[in-house]
Amino acid sequence: MKAEKAATPIRRASIGARRNPASQAAILAAARAVLAEDGYAGFSIDAVSRRAGAGKPTIYRWWKSRADLLMEVYAAEKARIRAVPTGDLGRDLTEHTKELWAFWWGTPSGRTFRALLAEAQSDPDALAALREKFLPERLLDVRGLFAAAAARGDIPTEEIEARLALYIGFNWFYVLTDQLEAGQAAIPVAMRLIAASSRS
Amino acid sequence: MKAEKAATPIRRASIGARRNPASQAAILAAARAVLAEDGYAGFSIDAVSRRAGAGKPTIYRWWKSRADLLMEVYAAEKARIRAVPTGDLGRDLTEHTKELWAFWWGTPSGRTFRALLAEAQSDPDALAALREKFLPERLLDVRGLFAAAAARGDIPTEEIEARLALYIGFNWFYVLTDQLEAGQAAIPVAMRLIAASSRS
Numbered sequence: 001m002k003a004e005k006a007a008t009p010i011r012r013a014s015i016g017a018r019r020n021p022a023s024q025a026a027i028l029a030a031a032r033a034v035l036a037e038d039g040y041a042g043f044s045i046d047a048v049s050r051r052a053g054a055g056k057p058t059i060y061r062w063w064k065s066r067a068d069l070l071m072e073v074y075a076a077e078k079a080r081i082r083a084v085p086t087g088d089l090g091r092d093l094t095e096h097t098k099e100l101w102a103f104w105w106g107t108p109s110g111r112t113f114r115a116l117l118a119e120a121q122s123d124p125d126a127l128a129a130l131r132e133k134f135l136p137e138r139l140l141d142v143r144g145l146f147a148a149a150a151a152r153g154d155i156p157t158e159e160i161e162a163r164l165a166l167y168i169g170f171n172w173f174y175v176l177t178d179q180l181e182a183g184q185a186a187i188p189v190a191m192r193l194i195a196a197s198s199r200s
Numbered sequence: 201m202k203a204e205k206a207a208t209p210i211r212r213a214s215i216g217a218r219r220n221p222a223s224q225a226a227i228l229a230a231a232r233a234v235l236a237e238d239g240y241a242g243f244s245i246d247a248v249s250r251r252a253g254a255g256k257p258t259i260y261r262w263w264k265s266r267a268d269l270l271m272e273v274y275a276a277e278k279a280r281i282r283a284v285p286t287g288d289l290g291r292d293l294t295e296h297t298k299e300l301w302a303f304w305w306g307t308p309s310g311r312t313f314r315a316l317l318a319e320a321q322s323d324p325d326a327l328a329a330l331r332e333k334f335l336p337e338r339l340l341d342v343r344g345l346f347a348a349a350a351a352r353g354d355i356p357t358e359e360i361e362a363r364l365a366l367y368i369g370f371n372w373f374y375v376l377t378d379q380l381e382a383g384q385a386a387i388p389v390a391m392r393l394i395a396a397s398s399r400s
Contacts (some may be wrong), residue, residue, distance in 0.1 A: 041233065041322060099385060114321040121318035122241060132376050162386035166393065171370025176317060176372070177331050186362035193393050 009154060019033045027052045029061055031073045035108045040115035043070070067119045067126035070112055077109045082139040086149035089155065089190075089197035092145045095169060097187050100171060108162045117176065137169075142167060154197050166194050219288050226253045229258055231273045233306045235264045238308040241313035243270070246349045267326035270312055272333045279308050285348035289355065290388075290395035294368060300371060301380045310375060317376065335368075342367060354397050366394050 028051035034043055038114055049056045057085040058084040081103055083096040104110030116134070120127040146164055168192050174183035230252035234243055245266055249256045263269040281303055283296040304310030316334070320327040346364055350357040370390050374383035 009273035081300065118318035118321035121314045127378060131379070148341065159389050162389035163393065165383065166366050166370050166375050166390050167388050168375035169371070170366050172368070172372055172376070173365050173369035177335070178327060179331070183365065186365050187358050190366050190386070193363065193396060196393060196396055 006171060009132065022196045023052075023054055024062065027054050027062070028073055028076065030054075031069055032077075032108075035070075035073065035112055039111055039153035040070075043115070045069070046146070065123070065125060067116060067123060070116055070119075071129060074109055074116065075134070075137065076114050076179070077107060078103065078138060081141075083145055085145050087152070089145060093142075093195055094188050095177075096142060097167075097171065097191060098143065098184075101174070101187075104175055105180050110180070114176060117172070139164070139168070149195065155195070163194050167178040168188075170194075207344060223252075223258065224262065225256055227254050227262070227269075228273060228276065229344050230254075231269055232277075232308075235273065235312055236272075238244075239308070239311055240270075243315070245269070267323060267329065270316055270319075271329060274312050274316065275334070275337065277307060278338060279304065279342075283345055285345050287352070288395075289345060289349035290392045291385070293342075293391040293395055294388050296345070297344060297367075297371065298384075298390060301374070301384070304375055309382070314376060317372070331344060338370070339364070349395065355395070359386055363394050366390075370394075 007071055025169045028050060031043075032053055034047045038047070045056055045059055048069065052059075060070070063072065066102075071199065081096070081099050083092060083099075085092055104113060116126070118128065120130045143160070143164060146155065146160045149155045150160060155163065170186075174180050174186075218276050227248060231243075232250045232375075234251055239245065243266065245256055245259055248254075248269065248375070249259055263272065281296070281299050283292060283299075284311045285292055304313060316326070316330065320330045343360070343364060346355065347358045349355045350360060355363065370386075374386075
């Protein structure tokens with residue numbers, strides 16, 4: 001994703017801090033494997049270090065915490081899902097939500113995402129990273145759907161934040177209560193309300 | 201009749217399992233004090249036991265986990281906020297949300313609530329308690345607002361679940377990202393959309 005590339009200061013980093021693509025990929029693959037096998041409970045920099053055959057200092061040089069590493073693993077997986085506006089915000093949101101839920105449901109990513117949100121409740125650094133980097137990057141596509149609808153005049157620009165919050169919260173409610181199957185029926189209704197062309 | 205006596209649980213319970221209102225109140229007060237002073241990070245049955253001068257077995261007899269005790273502390277505090285339908289769902293939801301956020305913001309309850317949601321991501325018992333007991337009880341009032349609106353014909357009955365999920369998720373998003381101040385502006389727009397009298 002563009003935002004991720006822009007956020008990786010490869011050029012400006014010192015040689016020591018520069019990411020070696022091969023070991024970086026090995027560490028991310030090890031992190032994914034640890035998550036898939038042991039879930040978040042068994043996920044630690046120690047476990048990833050053993051699995052990757054990489055020293056902990058190497059891992060910590062690139063990711064400053066377990067949450068940081070988790071966020072990058074999640075981001076790489078999530079990049080598979082893209083949302084492109086078709087001209088109908090309600091339909092676009094419905095399709096994107098179904099894709100997102102299938103992704104959460106069918107991969108360890110749902111549990112990873114829940115773990116990240118949980119981690120952010122007790123670790124201020126994780127919360128700051130979630131709010132200021134992770135969420136803005138992950139939500140670029142969805143924000144684009146709302147921006148396109150506003151550009152078409154379908155929704156007021158000044159309501160994008162509130163509608164986006166409704167969208168995010170709706171998904172969080174179902175994933176955090178582990179009700180992604182039962183919640184399917186609510187998706188079209190909720191997305192229609194979020195996309196409604198109301199002006200007060 | 202013997203059968204009737206047998207059906208009265210108080211008679212059958214041992215004295216030990218019966219809740220003693222005075223020590224129960226002392227334990228809940230101690231739990232509140234520990235939360236207020238040390239937050240969720242310092243919250244443990246050990247700490248509550250020391251503070252209340254009550255044995256851990258006594259606490260565990262009444263609450264089977266830290267999450268259980270937290271949920272009861274939270275519920276007692278939250279009971280101060282009531283929602284009564286006035287005939288305008290959008291207005292009722294807006295008022296209730298503002299009260300809820302002020303409660304989360306102005307007491308340790310906001311942090312307690314976030315801790316409960318976090319706990320439920322790693323503890324299946326806590327998740328089950330959250331989903332099957334805690335949330336249905338805490339949401340009775342809000343569900344009543346939606347039911348009243350449906351009874352008036354303002355919203356379709358079959359859309360209550362989706363609208364309630366939007367309502368819950370919106371609040372969760374702002375409390376879990378610790379943005380209750382910045383999010384204020386989004387409340388009226390979001391509640392108007394959730395309360396919209398749309399039918400497809």
